[in-house]
Amino acid sequence: MTDRKRFAVLNGGIRVNKPAAADSRKCFEVLTGGLETTVQDYWGREGYLRFGVPRSGPMDKLSFQLGNQLVGNDENAAGIEIQFIGPKLRFFNETVIAITGANNRPKLNQKSIPLWQTAVIQPGDILSFSHAEFGARSYITFAGGIDTPLVMGSRSTFTRAQLGGFQGRKLMQGDVVYTFIPSQPMYQLLDRIVPNESRPEFSRLWQVEVNLGPHDDGLTPDDIQQFFTYDWIVSSKSDRIGYRLEGPKFQFSESARYQSAENGRHPSNTIDYGCSIGSVLLCGHTPTVLLADCPSLTGYIAPFTVTEQSLRKVGQARPGDIINFKQVIQSSASNHRNRLHLDKSVSRLLC
């Protein structure tokens, strides 16, 4: 059984407190943890939704993967996700890192360093952050990638169930994090930069694409029209599990309003069903976009589903930001997995 094999990794992995691998070494110590600083990897966890284990992984996969590419890592290398308030880290060894995502004004030894390009780190260097004006999440990627045990095939942290990442939790003061020794010599990673035109845009207004379904029949045509025209405001009750949006109420269709008792009392209720990342649930009248750490079952209808490409925009939206939804027509031709092909987007910095 595949499961058996994977769980053997899980069980063997979690008991080890410190990575013992000969190909990894101490990278940094956490001086302050920040708000929610977690280890994540791309693509996250797959194949365990039927047990209630979500995908997890970076909320903004594009920024994360551009960072991995800058430091010459494989696409599955683990890095750090920062939310709003960044950590303060002290490094043990010479290495190369990159910071991508929301511009939270990183500083190396009190001196500003730019995002979207590699930075050389010396032993004793201290990395700190300020606040971002646009966007919610920033990423630090490290040459070689972070070394934590693989849990169900991934290093991503699912804090709610204390699963994966660094002991299943966000990083805290005193944690010592290891990275694998990079396969490329450091000099090959110097002065690498993501050109302006390849960087994702940041704003306070996000255009998010959705497909209709699975439960668009629960709304009236007017409801659907309203969903696509309204400026939805991101609520402060938003996190890696889901984003709540503030806006007008829905009428709900006849079939949703008159249904058998088992479906629940409110027209937004239905019999529990398997739901996926990107589902826009209607919890009562509140649209809630399910994100990286979302549940696998729900009792609320989902009239819309955010596309894989647009998930990063929701993940970067800050409370108070505005989201506009736009319908895309699903076609089998565009049904690629959205694996990122970025080889051409990273180039050498021209001096």
Next chain:
Amino acid sequence: MIYQTLRYRLAGERHLLIEQSDEVDLTVNFKAISLAQMLLGSPEMGPDGIRAIVDVVPSFSTVLIQYDPTVISIQGLIRFCEHCVQYLDSPHNLELSSRLIEIPVHYNDRWSRECFEQYCKTIKPIESNPEWVARLNGLGSIEKLIIYHSTPEWWVGAVGFLVGLPTLMPLNPNFRLHAPKYDPPRTWTPKGTIGVAGGFTTIYPIVVPDGYQMIGRTPAPIFDPQGQLPVFRDTPFLFRIGDRVKFRPIDEEEFEAIEREIVEGRYQYQISEPQTFRLNHYLNHAHAEIA
């Protein structure tokens, strides 16, 4: 109502939701589980084959398929589902492998009472959960509720929401316990709490916010990512969909004794070997009982 033909609902670029009915009963759930097993176990399409089907989440009347659109088109996937469904047209011939798992429960426990009291103080005053559930279902007393809840075998009709959380319905529908959920929901529920609402029972694998009425607590973990107890060596989840659960009432003293055994890693779960559970055998038997 069970639909004449299955409803296929598109759920984004990588998911398909198949819906059989707008009602819950054992037959529909049995069919959902069987279909999910066929899809996931397909040596060609499943994770062991070309990985067209990546994961499958069955629930009471639905099956969610996560597929890889670079491997199979949505049209191809629906055709494959139709092909599988033909074999399930006579659900009365269906059978599933099912284990009977005993869960010790301290009913009306002090931990869930503490959580309830905090809710009353900080959110709004509500009635004591076990007393209210007993009254709503015409059971008169907590003692009767305990007997009622620990008498039937409960069917694991869904696993998920969070890490291995089971949603259980009584195999004998006469034992359904009706109660509304908390409104607004609690911000936390103690790990191991036994919750009831809407005819279902659940067991909380970790501390979570939720709304089922709390009637007891089990000391036995149902999710253990560290694999400390022998039962979790191969998988961190205790329950598989299609298992059955029997609740055994215990007192606080036994609760604490079991907790100690768990800490010492020597607690033994009472789990039967997998048995073949035949739907038509069960339904005939149930009809005979009602007659």
